[in-house]
Amino acid sequence: MQIEFIGGARTVTGSQHLLHINGKKILLECGLFQGRRSETYEKNKNFKFNPAEIDALILSHAHIDHSGNIPNLVSKGFDGLIYATSATVDLCQIMLRDSAHLQEKDIEFVNKKRKKKNESPIDPLYTLEDVEKAMQQFVGVQYNRTIDLFPGIRFTFRDAGHILGSAGVHLEIEEAGNKKISLGFSGDIGRPDSPVIKSPDILRDLDVLIMESTYGNRLHSPAEEVEEDFSSTISKVINDGGKVIIPAFAVGRTQTIVYMLHKLFDQNRIPEVPIYVDSPLAVEATNIFRSHPECMDRETYRIFLEEGTDPFGFGRLKYIKKSEESKELNEKSGPMIIISASGMAEGGRILHHLAHNIGNSKNLILFVGYAAEHTLARRIMDGNEKVNIFGEEFEVKAKIKKMDYFSGHADQKELLDYLRLNQQNKLKNIFLVHGEEDMALPFREKLLEKGFKNVQFPASGEIINI
Ligand SMILES: [Zn+2]
Numbered sequence: 001m002q003i004e005f006i007g008g009a010r011t012v013t014g015s016q017h018l019l020h021i022n023g024k025k026i027l028l029e030c031g032l033f034q035g036r037r038s039e040t041y042e043k044n045k046n047f048k049f050n051p052a053e054i055d056a057l058i059l060s061h062a063h064i065d066h067s068g069n070i071p072n073l074v075s076k077g078f079d080g081l082i083y084a085t086s087a088t089v090d091l092c093q094i095m096l097r098d099s100a101h102l103q104e105k106d107i108e109f110v111n112k113k114r115k116k117k118n119e120s121p122i123d124p125l126y127t128l129e130d131v132e133k134a135m136q137q138f139v140g141v142q143y144n145r146t147i148d149l150f151p152g153i154r155f156t157f158r159d160a161g162h163i164l165g166s167a168g169v170h171l172e173i174e175e176a177g178n179k180k181i182s183l184g185f186s187g188d189i190g191r192p193d194s195p196v197i198k199s200p201d202i203l204r205d206l207d208v209l210i211m212e213s214t215y216g217n218r219l220h221s222p223a224e225e226v227e228e229d230f231s232s233t234i235s236k237v238i239n240d241g242g243k244v245i246i247p248a249f250a251v252g253r254t255q256t257i258v259y260m261l262h263k264l265f266d267q268n269r270i271p272e273v274p275i276y277v278d279s280p281l282a283v284e285a286t287n288i289f290r291s292h293p294e295c296m297d298r299e300t301y302r303i304f305l306e307e308g309t310d311p312f313g314f315g316r317l318k319y320i321k322k323s324e325e326s327k328e329l330n331e332k333s334g335p336m337i338i339i340s341a342s343g344m345a346e347g348g349r350i351l352h353h354l355a356h357n358i359g360n361s362k363n364l365i366l367f368v369g370y371a372a373e374h375t376l377a378r379r380i381m382d383g384n385e386k387v388n389i390f391g392e393e394f395e396v397k398a399k400i401k402k403m404d405y406f407s408g409h410a411d412q413k414e415l416l417d418y419l420r421l422n423q424q425n426k427l428k429n430i431f432l433v434h435g436e437e438d439m440a441l442p443f444r445e446k447l448l449e450k451g452f453k454n455v456q457f458p459a460s461g462e463i464i465n466i
């Protein structure tokens, strides 16, 4: 068999790994490259292979850097099945639609500019119609159920503990001549004991592992300190009469924050103030979380579900869908907590909350996720004294804080723990993907130190025979 590394190779976004097994072409992930539009549009538009020749797609989870190019793949001729967990299928429904909407809006803006320069308009990467078509090819598969994909190719999803529905993929392959290969694809690996969802399950007895390395050279803060830090930080701002603004991804991070606030309020560790979740996508995503209790961890059951209470709903919390209601929040005074998307503050309603609140030193902007370079969230995090929002300059007077605990990705120690049941002598190859050089290369050194052999960091375009 062969593994062809295409996207998410020596970078984090655009995950795509193509397996050639027994004459079949199986694609793992079909993610979107993210970054500057000028660099990513062509890269996303044109595949390195013929989509019509792909026999099946296996998807680890719903994040756009893994799923976001599926509608384009389908519109270019892929008509096979797309295997994902049931929760991933549900999340893809809303996330791919949202993505199509963003693509269309984005291209409108580009085409206005092109028109001024007398250039012909370009098409969006895909449309809502392409998403609807793609959704018909999805098949929901339960965790821990083995699926016979093609002769000599079986796979099983194991919980990856990264977002709702996320999975690692274990492929059991039998090639001509009885050659057997046990191949693991980690997907994105979550943190053990993270709130709401389960801890990552391990892929065992592997010969070959394709493994993510996002935080291969970093250690996150320990879980014990986080609740205390989170509640005391928020309480202080509220007691001083300020507002807490939390930019957060609508899917996953928002629900984790809501869960944590719910728990801390019930324990009287945060004063009584109104909390607003202001993002239509977050509202839809929260409903999907509610409909998948099978993905929740024991703590969520113990504190909420067994009592018949909703982890994502409580008296002081209001979900906001309508944009008029969102704007009304600007007029409200007094302490409050606002959670809004997008997490990197590149678009969405968070922009007007930042514009209204960043200039007041009583307020706190609390970052709970990663922000890429050149994004507004990153500029604020990096301590810029002035930032541009809606083309207007704002002085940053609010307090700024960043908490890495809520990261959906395992850190170096947790990635090493993930490998603990795979003996160095059986595991013949490890391929590090989904990581930048400064994270993956030190992690590679660590693995070699621990006695793992053949640890590679393949570049895009590399094809490896197994
Ligand atoms: Zn992910």
Ligand SMILES: [Zn+2]
Pocket: 012, 063, 065, 066, 188, 434
């Ligand atoms: Zn990812």
